[in-house]
Amino acid sequence: MKKQFLGKMKVCGFALIATGYVASCFSPAVQASEHSAKDSNEKTPDLVFPVISDVHIKDNGTDDLEKFQNAFNQLNEQAPKQDSFAIVGDLTDSGTLEQYDRFFSIYNKNKQSEAVSLSAIGNHDYWNGLSFSDAQKRFLAQTGMESIYSHKVVKGYHFIILAPEDDLTEGYYSKQQITWLGEQLKKAAKDDPQKPIFVLMHHPMKNTVFGSEWGTEANGQLIYDTLKKYPQVIHFSGHTHYPLDDPRTIDQKDFTTVGTSSVNYMWTEAGYLQGELPPGNEKISQGLVVEAYKNKVVIKRRDFHNNDWTSEPWVIKLPIKDHKFEYTDSRDQIKPSFNKKDTITLIEEKSTAGSLEMKFDQAHDNLLLHSYKVVTKEKETGKTVSEFKAFSDYYVDPVPKTMTLPVQELKPDTTYVIKVTAIDAFGNESKNFLTVEGKTTSE
Numbered sequence: 001m002k003k004q005f006l007g008k009m010k011v012c013g014f015a016l017i018a019t020g021y022v023a024s025c026f027s028p029a030v031q032a033s034e035h036s037a038k039d040s041n042e043k044t045p046d047l048v049f050p051v052i053s054d055v056h057i058k059d060n061g062t063d064d065l066e067k068f069q070n071a072f073n074q075l076n077e078q079a080p081k082q083d084s085f086a087i088v089g090d091l092t093d094s095g096t097l098e099q100y101d102r103f104f105s106i107y108n109k110n111k112q113s114e115a116v117s118l119s120a121i122g123n124h125d126y127w128n129g130l131s132f133s134d135a136q137k138r139f140l141a142q143t144g145m146e147s148i149y150s151h152k153v154v155k156g157y158h159f160i161i162l163a164p165e166d167d168l169t170e171g172y173y174s175k176q177q178i179t180w181l182g183e184q185l186k187k188a189a190k191d192d193p194q195k196p197i198f199v200l201m202h203h204p205m206k207n208t209v210f211g212s213e214w215g216t217e218a219n220g221q222l223i224y225d226t227l228k229k230y231p232q233v234i235h236f237s238g239h240t241h242y243p244l245d246d247p248r249t250i251d252q253k254d255f256t257t258v259g260t261s262s263v264n265y266m267w268t269e270a271g272y273l274q275g276e277l278p279p280g281n282e283k284i285s286q287g288l289v290v291e292a293y294k295n296k297v298v299i300k301r302r303d304f305h306n307n308d309w310t311s312e313p314w315v316i317k318l319p320i321k322d323h324k325f326e327y328t329d330s331r332d333q334i335k336p337s338f339n340k341k342d343t344i345t346l347i348e349e350k351s352t353a354g355s356l357e358m359k360f361d362q363a364h365d366n367l368l369l370h371s372y373k374v375v376t377k378e379k380e381t382g383k384t385v386s387e388f389k390a391f392s393d394y395y396v397d398p399v400p401k402t403m404t405l406p407v408q409e410l411k412p413d414t415t416y417v418i419k420v421t422a423i424d425a426f427g428n429e430s431k432n433f434l435t436v437e438g439k440t441t442s443e
Contacts, residue, residue: 043293045291045292045293045298046155046156046157046292046293046294047083047084047154047155047157047290047291047292048079048081048082048083048289048290048291048292049079049082049083049084049085049086049115049118049154049289049290050075050079050082050085050086050287050288050289050290051086051087051088051200051236051258051260051287051288051289051290052071052075052086052087052088052260052263052287052288053087053088053089053090053122053202053237053238053239053260053261053262053263053287054089054090054122054238054239054241054260054261054262054263054264055067055068055087055090055091055092055103055262055263055264056090056092056093056124056262056263056264056265057091057092057093057099057100057102057103058092058093058099058102059093059096059098059099059102060098063282064093064102064264065102065105065106067263067264067285067304068103068106068107068263069106069110070285070304070305071263071285071287071304072106072107072110072111073110074302074304074307075287075289075302076110076112078289078300078302079289081112081114082112082114082115083114083115083116083154083155084115084116084117084118084152084154084159085111085112085115085116085117085118086118086119086120086159086198086200086236087118087119087120088120088122088200088201088202088236088237088238088260089120089121089122089123089124089125089164089201089202089203089238089239090122090123090124090125090202090238090239091103091119091122091125091143092124092125093124093127094124094127094128095124095125095126095127095128095130095135095138095139096128097138100138100142103142104142116152116154117143117144117145118152118159118161118200119139119143119145119161120161120162120163120200120201120202121136121139121148121163121164121202122164122202122238122239123164123166123167123168123169123171123202123203123239125139126164126166126167127167132165132166132167135167136148136163136165145161148163148165149161149162149163149177149180149181151184151187151188153191156192156195157195157196157198157292158184158187158188158191158195158197158198159198159199159200160181160184160185160188160197160198160199160200161199161200161201162177162181162199162200162201162202162223163177163201163202164202164203164216165177169214170203170214170215170216170217170218171202171203171215171216171217171218171220171239172216172218172219173203173216173218173219173220173223174219175219175222178219178222178223178226181199181223181226181227182226185197185226185227185229185230185233188230189230189232193232193319193321194232194318194319195232195292195318195319196232196233196234196292196297196316196318196320197230197232197233197234198233198234198236198290199227199233199234199235199236200235200236201223201235201236201237202237202238202239203215203216203220203237203239204216204237204239204240204257204259205220205221205223205224205235205237205257206220206221208224208235208251208253208257209237209240209242209248209249209250209251209257209258209259210240210242210246210248210249210251210259210425211239211240211241211242211249211259211267211268211269212240212257214239214240224254227254227255228253228254228255230255231254231255231320231321231325232255232319232320232321233255233256234255234256234258234297234316235255235256235257235258236258236259236260236288237257237258237259237260238259238260238261238262240259240261240267241261241262241264241265241266241267241268242259242261242266242267242268242269243261243266243268243284243286243394243395244259244260244261244286244288244301244302244303244310245301245310245311245368245394245395246368246370246394246425247311247327247331247332247367247368247425247426248329248425248426249261249301250299250314250327251327251328251329252325252326252327252328253325253328253329256316256320256325256327258288258299258314260286260287260288261286261287262284262285262286263285263286263287263304264285265277265281265282265283265284265285266278266281266282266284266286266395267281268281268391268395271389272371272388272389272390272391273388273389273390273391273405274390274391274393278391278393278395280396283305284303284305284395285303285304285305286301286302286303286304286305286310287302287304288300288301288302289302293318294318295317295318296315296316296317296318297315297316297318298313298314298315298316299313299314299315299316300313301313301314303397305397306397308397310397314327329426331426332366332367332424332425332426332428333428334365334366334367334424334428335424335428335429335430335431336363336364336365336369336422336423336424336428336429336430337363337364337365337422337430337431337432338361338363338364338422338430338432338433338434339361339364341361342360342361342362342363342434343360343361343434344358344359344360344361344418344420344434344435344436345358345359345360345436346358346359346436346438347359347404350406351438351439351440351441352440352441353412353413353440353441353442353443354408354409354410354411354412354440355406355407355408355409355410355440356406356407356410356416356418356438356440357404357405357406357407358404358405358406358407358418358420358436358438359402359403359404360402360403360420360434360436361401361402361434362392362399362400362401362402362403363392363422363430365422365424365425366424367424367425367426368394368424368425369392369394369422369424370391370392370394370423370424370425371389371390371391371392371422371423372389372390372392372403372405372420372421372422372423373387373388373389373420373421373423373429374386374387374388374389374390374405374407374418374419374420374421375387375418375419375421376407376410376416376417376418376419377416377417377419378414378415378416378417379415379416379417379437380414380415385409385410385411385416386407386408386409386410389423390403390405392422410440411440412440412441412442412443413439413440413441413442413443414439414440415437415438415439416437416438416439416440417435417436417437418435418436418437418438419433419434419435420433420434420435421433
């Protein structure tokens, strides 16, 4: 039998060789706080409301109901005095009467009686074979909302609810609705220019939050241009199912946009080894609890599947017009890094004629270690034969301390050099990297 594992493991990179190494104290499992947790507990909030989305109740089965019940249990425990309860679309999987009945068998039993219901229709709520108008009538009859888009005031805070007007995945919002939105924003700002205006909508707008490549297309820019006149807007959207763990789930440019993930299951970016529906995605269930104070809004991210908060709250200082936006696309310039003692090895017993499998210590980042770039070259020729990206499993609880990844479609009896570079949520790549070499088996 030929030797399948070659050489020593090493950590390589400019930071180690030229300047010496300062070890990071962060890990992907313990994400750095963007604000101290004590910020959310200073005083009693003026307003408290959960925001969830994409419950996707089906015609039968138990998993969907169990996840919904579990979410309610935790929301009522963590926020025992709620002023409203917001759901930003896809209450059901296809808008059937059976699905609405099953949804409200949980909702009506668990919603706090004093909490005002704020429900937005989602594209899945149209997928019942009815005309768009009849699907909307069914949604209104089932939810008790007076219109598919509406404006409510709860304890002096304005909530504006928008609605897709057809069943398109990318969402359609008419110019008529957007004109109405502009009128309502003007009224809300006139009522109290110091307070935030909460806008609830199933679809994100493109180029805003994490996952907004799935954002609304027709008139999406018009919605954005209407909202950007009001920096005090805090916009909540669902639809994408993208995990709340990623710091890009909140984004501030002209106003604030926030993703809400999904109660039912996780989806995420394309182009990574684990796929858009990574292993275990069906177990991940998340939502938000929002607290409004006179001088700030605190947004807490909840892992229902783990019965815990993920990372620290986002804190938006008020009045917004007097503060610079903090959660911008350029907020993080710090590169992730590997520690000096981090190692990489090949798992010898898993080497084949066409693949190698490696195990390595996870890198570290100040906010979120998102993924890795893996480049494999033939040792003899220096030719790159494989390059791919893989998630760091940052959405798993707890985040694993090591990663195991395969490198496939290799030639037999050939020695390869594998290089692993760490990437954070904002695309910063580590200066140092891990490298290992190994040999595939003969045929």
